[in-house]
Amino acid sequence: MTDLSVEVAGLKLKNPLIIGSCSYTESVESIKKLEEAGAGAVVLKSLFQEQIMNDAYDTMGEIGSTFAHPELNDYVRYFEEKNAVGNYLDLIVQAKAAVKIPVIASINCASFDKWVEFSSEIEKAGADGLEINLYYLPSDPAVTDHTYVSTALKIAAELKKHLKIPFSFKLGYYSDTLAKDLLTISRTDAKALVLFNKPFNPDIDIENEKMISGYPYSAPSEISNSLRWIAIMSDFAETDLIATTGVHNGQDIVKQILAGAKAVQMTSSLYLNSFNVIGRSLNELRSWMEKHNYKELSAFRGKLSRKDNAIYDRVQFLRRGKGE
Numbered sequence: 001m002t003d004l005s006v007e008v009a010g011l012k013l014k015n016p017l018i019i020g021s022c023s024y025t026e027s028v029e030s031i032k033k034l035e036e037a038g039a040g041a042v043v044l045k046s047l048f049q050e051q052i053m054n055d056a057y058d059t060m061g062e063i064g065s066t067f068a069h070p071e072l073n074d075y076v077r078y079f080e081e082k083n084a085v086g087n088y089l090d091l092i093v094q095a096k097a098a099v100k101i102p103v104i105a106s107i108n109c110a111s112f113d114k115w116v117e118f119s120s121e122i123e124k125a126g127a128d129g130l131e132i133n134l135y136y137l138p139s140d141p142a143v144t145d146h147t148y149v150s151t152a153l154k155i156a157a158e159l160k161k162h163l164k165i166p167f168s169f170k171l172g173y174y175s176d177t178l179a180k181d182l183l184t185i186s187r188t189d190a191k192a193l194v195l196f197n198k199p200f201n202p203d204i205d206i207e208n209e210k211m212i213s214g215y216p217y218s219a220p221s222e223i224s225n226s227l228r229w230i231a232i233m234s235d236f237a238e239t240d241l242i243a244t245t246g247v248h249n250g251q252d253i254v255k256q257i258l259a260g261a262k263a264v265q266m267t268s269s270l271y272l273n274s275f276n277v278i279g280r281s282l283n284e285l286r287s288w289m290e291k292h293n294y295k296e297l298s299a300f301r302g303k304l305s306r307k308d309n310a311i312y313d314r315v316q317f318l319r320r321g322k323g324e
C-alpha cells in the first residue's frame with residue numbers, strides 16, 4: 001500500500017496536497033467540494049491586517065498609523081461594511097463543522113501590530129492552524145535594513161504567547177540574503193515556511209492608458225523558483241517546508257518532494273483545470289511512487305535537494321554553439 005499521509009506544519013494530513021488560500025476557500029460549500037475532491041487540507045482565504053485593525057479600532061477606541069492613508073481608510077471602511085472579521089470567524093466555525101480535513105486560517109499582513117493579539121480569536125473559532133502571509137516589496141530606496149526578518153521574529157514571538165495551534169509563515173523571495181533570512185525565520189516557533197507567496201502583479205491597459213490587475217494565475221513554468229529554494233533550504237531549514245507557486249499536477253508534487261518539501265499548496269491549477277485536478281494529481285503521485293517502489297513520501301523526500309546538485313546554484317546559461 002502506498003501511504004501518502006504526512007505530518008506537516010504541526011498537522012496530520014492524509015496527503016500532501018493543500019489547497020492554497022484563494023476565493024475557493026472562502027465558502028463552506030466550496031471547501032466541502034475540495035474535501036470531496038481529495039484535498040489534504042485547505043488554507044482559508046486571507047483576512048487582512050487592515051480588516052482586523054479596523055475592528056480593533058472599533059473596540060479599543062484608538063487609531064493606529066495603519067490608517068494614515070485616506071485611500072486605506074476607504075478600503076477599511078469597505079471591509080467594515082461587510083463585517084469581514086465576524087464573517088471570517090463564522091467561516092472557520094462552519095468549515096470546521098462541515099469537513100474533517102484540517103482547516104488552516106490565513107492572515108495577510110505587512111507589519112507587526114495589534115492584529116497579532118486577534119489571532120487567538122481564530123484559535124477560539126476552531127481553526128487547526130494559522131498561516132501568516134507576510135508580504136514585502138523592497139520598493140523604498142531609503143530602506144536599507146532587514147525590517148522584514150525582524151517583523152517575522154516579532155510576530156512569531158507574539159503568536160507563541162497567544163496561540164496553542166501551530167502557525168506557519170508564507171513568505172516572498174525579495175531579499176539579498178534570502179537563505180540566511182529564511183534560516184533565521186525557520187528558527188522561530190513557526191512550524192513551516194510556505195515558499196513562495198505569488199505577489200499581486202500590476203499590468204497596463206494601453207488603450208485606456210491606465211493601471212489594471214495582472215493575470216492572477218501562475219504558469220506551470222513558475223515552479224522553478226520555489227523548486228530551487230525548497231532544494232536550497234531543505235538541507236538546513238529548521239522547520240517544515242511547503243512549496244507553493246507553479247504546482248499544477250502530480251509530477252510537480254513529486255518534484256517538490258524530491259527537492260525537500262513536506263507538502264505543496266495548489267491554487268491556480270484549480271481555476272485552470274477544475275477541482276478534478278486534485279484527484280488526478282494524487283493518482284499521478286501514487287503511480288509514480290509505485291513505479292519507483294516508494295511506499296511513503298519520506299522515502300524520497302529531499303533526494304534531489306541542493307546538497308549534491310550544484311545546478312540549483314547556476315544562474316547563467318552557457319553558450320551552446322553558433323547561433324544559439
Ligand SMILES: Cc1cc2nc3c(=O)[nH]c(=O)nc-3n(C[C@H](O)[C@H](O)[C@H](O)COP(=O)(O)O)c2cc1C
Nearest residue numbers: 020021022023045046133198218245246266267268
Ligand atoms: C484568485 C486568487 C486569490 C488568492 N487569494 C489569496 C489570499 O487571500 N491570501 C493568500 O495568501 N494568497 C492568495 N492567493 C495566492 C495563492 O494562495 C497562491 O499562493 C498563489 O496563487 C501561487 O500558487 P499557485 O501557483 O498554485 O496558484 C490567491 C490566488 C488566487 C489565484
